[in-house]
Amino acid sequence: MITLITYAPAFGQPSASPYCTKAIWLLNMSGQSWGRSDTFDPRSMPKQKLPAIRVEETLIHDSDDIRAYLEGQGHDFDAGLSDMERATSRAFIRMAEEHMYFHIVLDRWGDDRTWPKVRDTYFKMIPKPLRRFITNRLRKSVLRGMHMQGLGRLTAKERLARIEPDLQAVTTRLWHGCFLFGNRPTAADASVAAMLGAMRATPGSTLLKTRIAEDVILCRYLDRMEQAMRAPNGDVVSLCA
Missing domain, CATH: 1.20.1050 (Glutathione S-transferase Yfyf (Class Pi); Chain A, domain 2)
Structure with a gap:
């Protein structure tokens, strides 16, 4: 299962960061099974930024790279678009x-x-x-x-x-x-x-x-x-x- 490492919810949004919210929504749209791990401190991440996902032993950071990974698993977020x-x-x-x-x-x-x-x-x-x-x-x-x-x-x-x-x-x-x-x-x-x-x-x-x-x-x-x-x-x- 995919684990999303993200900032915690804030101000009624899924995350304090809109990039983390984007990643949450991409995961939901992809149909993949996933869970979340909330943190306030991104300094342990390779780029010291969030979001990131952990897939087995691999860490994928940045919402664009998360999208690319999900698309590599077969989901086309823009299916039907010219x-x-x-x-x-x-x-x-x-x-x-x-x-x-x-x-x-x-x-x-x-x-x-x-x-x-x-x-x-x-x-x-x-x-x-x-x-x-x-x-x-x-x-x-x-x-x-x-x-x-x-x-x-x-x-x-x-x-x-x-x-x-x-x-x-x-x-x-x-x-x-x-x-x-x-x-x-x-x-x-x-x-x-x-x-x-x-x-x-x-x-x-x-x-x-x-x-x-x-x-x-x-x-x-x-x-x-x-x-x-x-x-x-x-x-x-x-x-x-």
Whole structure:
């Protein structure tokens, strides 16, 4: 059986990390038998990041490599998609994981009103007398990285304007079906919905969280995705009725 090594659930999501949520959903979609092992400390992992899966004595890290492994076992996450749709799917995944994700980071680590709740959730294993001191150093490192990346130089309003075309692109795709590429979830949904769900679940009331929470189309999509991942035998047709 596959063991998923992942961050624990947080803020009502399957994991504190949207990449771990993506891996959970890919495993569910694949039909493979799997279990989870939650941890707060990824430092023992080869890349010091999560998610990872353990298959017998082999450790496979990174959600993309997990997808590749599952596809090697015979599951096609994009079954039925044309070559053009598969290319578009790849672009949506990269949009979600290489741009939308960093907006989540800044919402959670960069907002002084949100940070205390995030800190006490992510780092609850650290004794309270030490937690603020240790995590303040981590927070400064993360925000320094976001400044170098570029988004950390923008105000919250500027960041919202920057991500708006991405959200519009997702909404446009959803006019074609219940999910991004029709009436069943594909690999792109596992990535995009995981990021949007993390945005909606962020503590507090940031501009981005409010933007997602007030968008009826996106919220219905997220609710459908969460239901689909709980549907017995992958039967999601009724969700699109």
